[in-house]
Amino acid sequence: MNGTVALLKKELLEQWRTSKILIIVLGFILSGLQGPVVTKLLPEIIKSSSGSMQGIQITIPEQTALDAILSYISQMAAFPSLIVILVVMGTLAGERERGTQVFVLTKPVSRTQFILAKYFSYLGIVVVAIILTAVASGYYTLLLFSNSFSLGPFLVLNLGVIAYSSYILALVVLCSSLLKTPVAAGGVAFVGFLVIDNLVKLIPGWTGIFPQAVFSALDARRIMTGETSPGNMVLPIIIGFVMAAVLIGLACFSYEKREM
Amino acid sequence: MSDIIVCQGLTKQYGIRKVVDNLDLKVPENIVFGFLGPNGAGKSTTMKLLTGQIKPTAGHAQVAGADVTRNSLQARQHIGYLSEMPNFYSWMKGQELLEFAGELFGLNPPTRRARAKELLQLVGLADAGGRKVGAYSGGMRQRLGIAQALVNRPKVVFLDEPVSALDPLGRRDVLTLLDNIRHEATVFMSSHVLADVDRVCEQVSILDRGRVIAAGPTVELKERFALPAINLEVEGDPAALERLSAALRAESWLKRVTPGEPGRLHLELTSAAQAQEAGQRVPRLVSELGLSMRSFQSAVPNLEDVFLQVVNRDERGNAEPTRPEVRV
Numbered sequence: 001m002n003g004t005v006a007l008l009k010k011e012l013l014e015q016w017r018t019s020k021i022l023i024i025v026l027g028f029i030l031s032g033l034q035g036p037v038v039t040k041l042l043p044e045i046i047k048s049s050s051g052s053m054q055g056i057q058i059t060i061p062e063q064t065a066l067d068a069i070l071s072y073i074s075q076m077a078a079f080p081s082l083i084v085i086l087v088v089m090g091t092l093a094g095e096r097e098r099g100t101q102v103f104v105l106t107k108p109v110s111r112t113q114f115i116l117a118k119y120f121s122y123l124g125i126v127v128v129a130i131i132l133t134a135v136a137s138g139y140y141t142l143l144l145f146s147n148s149f150s151l152g153p154f155l156v157l158n159l160g161v162i163a164y165s166s167y168i169l170a171l172v173v174l175c176s177s178l179l180k181t182p183v184a185a186g187g188v189a190f191v192g193f194l195v196i197d198n199l200v201k202l203i204p205g206w207t208g209i210f211p212q213a214v215f216s217a218l219d220a221r222r223i224m225t226g227e228t229s230p231g232n233m234v235l236p237i238i239i240g241f242v243m244a245a246v247l248i249g250l251a252c253f254s255y256e257k258r259e260m
Numbered sequence: 261m262s263d264i265i266v267c268q269g270l271t272k273q274y275g276i277r278k279v280v281d282n283l284d285l286k287v288p289e290n291i292v293f294g295f296l297g298p299n300g301a302g303k304s305t306t307m308k309l310l311t312g313q314i315k316p317t318a319g320h321a322q323v324a325g326a327d328v329t330r331n332s333l334q335a336r337q338h339i340g341y342l343s344e345m346p347n348f349y350s351w352m353k354g355q356e357l358l359e360f361a362g363e364l365f366g367l368n369p370p371t372r373r374a375r376a377k378e379l380l381q382l383v384g385l386a387d388a389g390g391r392k393v394g395a396y397s398g399g400m401r402q403r404l405g406i407a408q409a410l411v412n413r414p415k416v417v418f419l420d421e422p423v424s425a426l427d428p429l430g431r432r433d434v435l436t437l438l439d440n441i442r443h444e445a446t447v448f449m450s451s452h453v454l455a456d457v458d459r460v461c462e463q464v465s466i467l468d469r470g471r472v473i474a475a476g477p478t479v480e481l482k483e484r485f486a487l488p489a490i491n492l493e494v495e496g497d498p499a500a501l502e503r504l505s506a507a508l509r510a511e512s513w514l515k516r517v518t519p520g521e522p523g524r525l526h527l528e529l530t531s532a533a534q535a536q537e538a539g540q541r542v543p544r545l546v547s548e549l550g551l552s553m554r555s556f557q558s559a560v561p562n563l564e565d566v567f568l569q570v571v572n573r574d575e576r577g578n579a580e581p582t583r584p585e586v587r588v
Binding site: 002003005006007009010014017018098099100102103104105106107108109110259260 | 308311312313314333334336337339341343345346347348349351360361363364365366408
């Protein structure tokens with residue numbers, strides 16, 4: 001237990017001193033804020049770019065707070081995942097490459113503790129980043145649009161974003177535990193992320209049960225408008241956390257077996 | 261004196277290659293133990309096995325009463341380890357790193373803070389404790405590595421080449437430190453600097469191709485294996501000196517002549533029984549060649565002689581086939 005707390009503190013201090021906390025939080029907030037800001041500016045952008053297209057009439061429906069929230073949710077799929085891959089890819093592979101893991105793993109701490117401390121410290125930062133992003137995006141949505149949005153469904157969708165991010169994070173930690181260099185870990189994690197995301201979209205019925213469901217514009221709209229119950233998102237959220245647990249379990253198992 | 265490290269049939273195999281081959285080893289408590297061998301002999305792999313970093317293919321090992329091959333976590337509570345090329349978190353300060361190491365061993369905050377300061381003082385880094393490790397030189401990192409290996413007051417300290425990155429003064433300080441901590445802990449060290457091992461190690465094991473080929477108290481190994489040698493100093497014409505070297509090489513009792521400074525020769529004899537013959541022949545040859553002898557002394561055998569003798573490598577670096585283990 002002592003070792004786990006010490007490792008968690010060390011990870012958080014490392015992420016603070018190496019600016020990883022800043023990169024994750026700022027990256028997430030900037031991605032999320034694009035939702036309300038771009039939605040607000042979209043009519044102006046289209047109007048200014050359509051000046052040269054004489055004779056073509058473009059009708060833009062009035063943008064609402066709901067459009068801004070849906071845009072925010074969709075923004076949380078791609079760029080934040082890339083940030084997580086880039087920041088976390090070296091977490092184990094980098095320590096192995098530099099030889100710093102020997103210093104820790106010859107002390108009375110297990111490799112599982114070592115991996116869990118890394119995973120949960122990053123997860124904590126990612127959750128805080130998502131909460132701050134949600135607050136900032138919600139605030140700007142209310143500021144930029146005259147109408148409001150339902151808070152309950154918004155919170156459920158954000159919980160879905162957390163579940164999805166916890167699974168992406170676990171995927172990167174697994175790759176970092178298996179591969180020798182951070183670049184290889186990042187590359188494989190990126191390919192894995194693309195393959196799994198596309199596989200889920202391709203197979204009928206899968207989108208609704210995997211955490212990727214949160215980024216489905218149609219499903220998210222239905223939840224936000226009350227057409228479907230937010231309870232429909234419970235299964236994808238649970239599956240997201242289960243996928244994360246399985247991937248982290250695999251990372252711990254492979255690392256325990258691995259030669260230093 | 262009980263044994264604090266016991267290995268029985270310890271084997272580590274990668275593919276068909278046995279890096280550590282059926283190793284049996286016993287190390288008594290509170291000594292400085294030297295673990296020697298040529299490059300690739302399996303020293304670092306053995307240390308990794310004994311510190312629980314890797315699992316053996318066969319056999320088992322006990323360190324400080326715990327089976328390190330089955331429950332390395334328990335054994336690691338009592339050991340300290342410094343790797344051959346130590347690398348630490350560059351973003352941490354020296355003092356922080358030692359406190360973090362103490363925290364991993366469960367030391368409370370005031371204890372680990374005091375221990376970190378004490379160790380920084382001990383390894384000569386008291387002024388650098390507030391600096392980031394990334395700014396440390398190789399020698400400073402090695403000193404810090406020794407400090408972190410001692411943070412838990414271990415029963416056994418494994419040091420893989422602990423003086424390799426140090427300058428002569430640093431080496432002297434670290435060797436004195438190792439000499440002092442033998443009262444608290446057993447030091448198990450590997451080194452290529454045989455003079456250092458000779459200076460501090462009471463016992464040594466010499467490893468070659470994963471097997472112990474000689475083991476025992478350093479003094480006894482030297483008596484047993486070091487070839488008798490003579491240091492000769494003569495004065496005279498350099499051409500005559502060349503002729504003396506040539507004449508000596510033709511003698512059956514001589515194994516090797518190593519020229520030193522001008523006029524000095526180191527003569528290795530084939531066995532101790534030849535010493536008397538050498539004592540008669542050398543002065544005669546010196547006289548016949550018109551040289552005058554300034555000194556003729558028996559050389560004190562050292563660990564390097566033992567090492568070369570048991571590892572039995574020729575001057576081109578080729579090894580002879582594996583020899584059976586010799587224990588003194």
